[in-house]
Amino acid sequence: MIHIGYSKGISVDIRLLHTIVAAQTRYGKSTTIRTMMQHIPDDYKALCLDVKDPRDFAGAGVEIPIYIENKTDPLMLKQLLEQESHLWLRREFPELIDLCKEGDTFEKVYERVNKRMTEKAHPVVKDRLKVLQLLLRKLVENMAKTTLSDTLELPAKNNVMNLSKAPSEIKQLAVYSIVKRALEKLENIVLVIDELPDFAPQQYSTPSKSIIGQAIRKGGAKGIWLWLSGQTMTGVDKQVLKQAMIWILGHQREINEAKRTLDQIPFKTGLDVKDIMKLPIGHFVVCTDEGGYITYVQPEGVDSETARKVSLGEVSVDEVVEMLKKGKGDDDLVYKEKCEKLEKQVQQLLTEKNELLERIGKLEKDLEQFKPEHEVLEKLWNAMLKAQASGKETINLEHKELVVNIHHEGEKEVKMSTSTKEGQMMYCIVKEMPTENEGWAQIDLIKKLLEHGWNIKQSTVSVTLSKWVPEGLLIKTEKGYRLPTKVKFNIKKED
Numbered sequence: 001m002i003h004i005g006y007s008k009g010i011s012v013d014i015r016l017l018h019t020i021v022a023a024q025t026r027y028g029k030s031t032t033i034r035t036m037m038q039h040i041p042d043d044y045k046a047l048c049l050d051v052k053d054p055r056d057f058a059g060a061g062v063e064i065p066i067y068i069e070n071k072t073d074p075l076m077l078k079q080l081l082e083q084e085s086h087l088w089l090r091r092e093f094p095e096l097i098d099l100c101k102e103g104d105t106f107e108k109v110y111e112r113v114n115k116r117m118t119e120k121a122h123p124v125v126k127d128r129l130k131v132l133q134l135l136l137r138k139l140v141e142n143m144a145k146t147t148l149s150d151t152l153e154l155p156a157k158n159n160v161m162n163l164s165k166a167p168s169e170i171k172q173l174a175v176y177s178i179v180k181r182a183l184e185k186l187e188n189i190v191l192v193i194d195e196l197p198d199f200a201p202q203q204y205s206t207p208s209k210s211i212i213g214q215a216i217r218k219g220g221a222k223g224i225w226l227w228l229s230g231q232t233m234t235g236v237d238k239q240v241l242k243q244a245m246i247w248i249l250g251h252q253r254e255i256n257e258a259k260r261t262l263d264q265i266p267f268k269t270g271l272d273v274k275d276i277m278k279l280p281i282g283h284f285v286v287c288t289d290e291g292g293y294i295t296y297v298q299p300e301g302v303d304s305e306t307a308r309k310v311s312l313g314e315v316s317v318d319e320v321v322e323m324l325k326k327g328k329g330d331d332d333l334v335y336k337e338k339c340e341k342l343e344k345q346v347q348q349l350l351t352e353k354n355e356l357l358e359r360i361g362k363l364e365k366d367l368e369q370f371k372p373e374h375e376v377l378e379k380l381w382n383a384m385l386k387a388q389a390s391g392k393e394t395i396n397l398e399h400k401e402l403v404v405n406i407h408h409e410g411e412k413e414v415k416m417s418t419s420t421k422e423g424q425m426m427y428c429i430v431k432e433m434p435t436e437n438e439g440w441a442q443i444d445l446i447k448k449l450l451e452h453g454w455n456i457k458q459s460t461v462s463v464t465l466s467k468w469v470p471e472g473l474l475i476k477t478e479k480g481y482r483l484p485t486k487v488k489f490n491i492k493k494e495d
């Protein structure tokens with residue numbers, strides 16, 4: 001039995017089976033697995049794949065080199081390249097089948113694609129080869145950068161493979177290779193795989209997903225058990241989850257996440273979402289088909305009596321954390337917290353930077369809008385300065401939307417005398433003709449002229465009247481003509 005911790009003062013121990021550990025980040029998943037690793041049966045070994053950066057399993061066992069089986073086949077390679085590139089390589093697949101014989105090394109496949117690129121081929125085929133060449137180059141380069149081993153040795157009871165700094169395709173290949181190797185050659189082994197959603201995603205095929213699926217279905221018979229963990233099981237392949245018979249569930253803050261986590265469990269637990277949302281750090285509900293127990297996990301370095309007291313509420317988790325810090329000094333247990341604190345600070349600074357950039361963008365926009373107004377104000381200011389300097393009281397302002405310049409020349413004098421026909425006509429119009437808007441008829445003017453003894457021919461009167469209209473001295477009306485109201489007419493008597 002695997003000891004985990006205490007539930008209300010009673011020891012909680014589980015059978016060695018495929019197990020899922022799920023909880024929100026920093027609530028104690030890795031601590032729980034590290035505790036479990038201390039209690040695996042004598043005839044078993046554990047291999048922990050430490051994939052997260054910063055590391056979760058440093059010091060949890062003897063470090064072993066990264067093992068990758070440098071053998072591939074077209075389907076596995078297609079899935080690997082697709083996952084890494086997020087491209088769908090359906091069209092490239094026939095080329096990949098030609099390039100990759102079963103059991104080839106990755107370097108061999110890359111060499112072949114390079115050779116094919118130098119040969120004559122249809123442009124469409126060339127394009128597909130180009131895509132494969134690019135993806136394979138990245139893979140082979142990443143393999144060359146990482147120190148890899150082509151053998152898998154487990155020298156100790158607990159073994160840890162540090163994959164925290166490895167590129168993601170190397171992580172995928174390592175998980176694939178190790179689980180495959182375990183199925184082919186090993187027995188009585190516990191494989192610890194963290195970040196499960198990356199290795200057994202629900203949505204797409206990956207090399208590691210199919211092999212994890214095989215191990216979880218067939219591994220038990222050979223004593224191959226998987227301990228799988230992740231923050232959420234939402235995006236994990238259902239076939240994998242269905243086979244896990246022990247679920248260790250920690251805190252979830254989000255109600256839907258808590259609900260989804262419970263819904264995934266393949267047996268009845270009687271748990272409510274609130275049970276999960278209330279769990280403090282280090283507390284998990286250990287679920288088997290026999291029921292669920294709220295358990296305080298006993299971390300490495302904490303004695304049984306203290307752990308039991310925490311489960312009874314007599315000692316707080318904070319006190320345990322303090323105790324662990326003191327015991328360990330300023331090392332392992334706190335470095336992750338420190339790293340997290342720094343990450344938060346970086347995140348905060350990045351947010352502030354983005355906010356500032358957004359504000360600058362907004363101000364620049366405002367400034368752009370203000371520019372035309374600013375130009376007008378500047379012109380006004382300059383004009384005022386100029387006017388002040390020259391002693392003028394008027395200011396000419398230009399605005400690009402509407403410019404109206406009016407130059408008024410003052411009064412224009414038109415002189416006439418009753419010694420001429422024109423003068424006689426104007427005299428009568430000003431003094432004696434009606435001033436209503438409808439005006440007067442030409443014939444009435446002629447009659448008025450006759451009264452004064454001024455006999456002017458009708459044709460002369462007609463020509464003169466029509467000439468005065470464009471000159472602005474008369475306005476045409478329906479009846480005939482009238483005088484403009486804004487023009488001044490003065491009649492002076494000559495002595």
Ligand SMILES: Nc1ncnc2c1ncn2[C@@H]1O[C@H](COP(=O)(O)OP(=O)(O)OP(=O)(O)O)[C@@H](O)[C@H]1O
Binds near residue numbers: 023031032320321
């Ligand atoms: N059982 C426990 N008792 C006391 N403290 C604990 C316990 N479990 C976890 N902690 C505290 O919580 C911290 C985070 O724990 P852990 O690294 O196991 O979380 P995690 O769920 O694996 O987080 P991540 O998702 O980041 O991997 C530990 O460093 C420790 O301080």
Ligand SMILES: [Mg+2]
Binds near residue numbers: 029030031056
């Ligand atoms: Mg962890």
